[in-house]
Amino acid sequence: MPAISPITPVLLAGGAGTRLWPVSRDALPKQFLPLVGERSTYQETLLRVSDPMFAAPIVITGPNFHFFAKRQAEEIGIDVTVVIEPLRRDSGPAIAAATAIARQRHPQALVLALAADHIILDTDKFRATCLAGRPAAENGQIVTFGIKPSEPKTSYGYILPGADLGNGVSVVSRFVEKPDAATAARYVRDGYLWNSGNFLYRADVLMSELARLEPGMAEAVEAAAAGATNDLGFLRLDPDAFARAPQKSIDYAVMEKTDRAAVIAGDFRWSDIGSWDALFDIMPRDEGGNVVHGPVIAVDTADCVIHSDGRLTTLIGVSDLVVVSTSDAVMVVPRDRSQQVRELVTRLKAEDKPEATEHKRVHRPWGYYESIDMGDRFQVKRIVVSPGGMLSLQRHRHRSEHWVVVRGNAEVTIGDELRAVHENESIYIPIGTVHRLANRGKIPLELIEVQTGSYLGEDDIERIEDIYKRV
Helix, strand or coil: CCCCCEEEEEEECCCCCHHHHCEEECCCCCCCCCCCCCCCCHHHHHHHHCCCECCCEEEEEECCCHHHHHHHHHHHCCEEEEECCCCCCCCCHHHHHHHHHHHHHHHCCEEEEEECEEECHHHHHHHHHHHHHHHHHHHHEEEEEEEECCCCCCCCEEEEEEEEEEECCEEEEEEEEECHHHHHHHHCCCCEEEEEEEEEEHHHHHHHHHHHHHHHHHHHHHHHHHHHEEECCCCEEHHHHHCCCCCCCCCHHHHHCCEEEEEEEECCCCEECCHHHHHHHHHHCCCCCEEEEECCCEEEECCCCEEEECEEEEEECCCEEEEEECCCCCEEEHHHHHHHHHHHHHHHHHHCCCHHCCCCEECCEEEEEEEEEEEEEEEEEEEEEEEEEEEECCCCCCCEEEEEEEEECCCHHHHHEEECCCCCEEECCCCCCCCEEEEECCEEEEEEEEEEEECCCCCCCCCEEECCCCC
């Protein structure tokens, strides 16, 4: 069949990443955070497929992250279609729904499904692997990317390559789950590959295999994609149809059952950063063998992962630890027990600790806010509104607010009056007054908000009008 060009990247950007707590939390997971370098792994993934061999990406994410996904893509100058999955259904329905949308654009679109939270350090080798796997995908194989193991790892699934299909592609002989240490060592000796969970395939082939192997899932996602609606420039899947899809990974739904599975070995450096220890395997280290991010001073310290989000973090005379410091939480764990962070987060949630899921910095479609100080009847926040951003027209029943602009120019609606509030000026919002804040300028608007009243919760917001259609 004739070549299909270009390849449509599909980015899965809806996971929670709890094993990278306290940096990654439900409210803002790891794919949108700068865990390595200045850009998020989501942005790095977009840049990896920013090449003429790829079409504009389709990004599928949850209802809390779509504005964030679009904004981060805009920051690096990449045009994306952001698809909103109404609820989490694992990778099977997510990949299938995005693939159905890609097929609407071209009946035999070639799709590259990628996790937005993986690290790949060799972009040229990655793109070369995509090109090498393309002929097999065009011929109807579902090509998964296997990674040549650098060592036996118990945190990855493995693939055994079978018959040679040419051009470095083999039939998949066997998929296996995460092994114990002895089994992992045997797998490496026997030529198994790590299963990266990234795939290259024709859209019509994947959807036909899904219909054969998981007809209920296929019906649900086809209906969800067919019923998708435009929502403020986003594509929102039909929620009732998508809810019918069983919660199942693409591996269980298709790859472990299909006779079309193939694998190509990639020799690029890769990690799914499923735990803090994974950064130790892939990132550069200092003279003590430490992986360091942020303001850190380590004395007589060896083989640690040390991550600080702005707070000076110091270590003396320790080794083989993971130390993570954020503005509201500190975690210290032996490096070989970093997989247990998920258990810690489960306990924090059971004890209703807000730090389990929420960051101090809370992102909104218009920008973000963060709490600076709080007392019995007051709270101080820093609010940053992106250029063009606008808060809802709202009022509060239990608090008044005092805004001091420290950067930019604010457009403030207060009652029936529209005011301009400039840098180093302030304005007072009495209890019960209808008001709105907007940034009509070209730079971020930053202000300090002082709330006073008998109740300061976020649910004391009565939205009267909202351009982002929140309730």
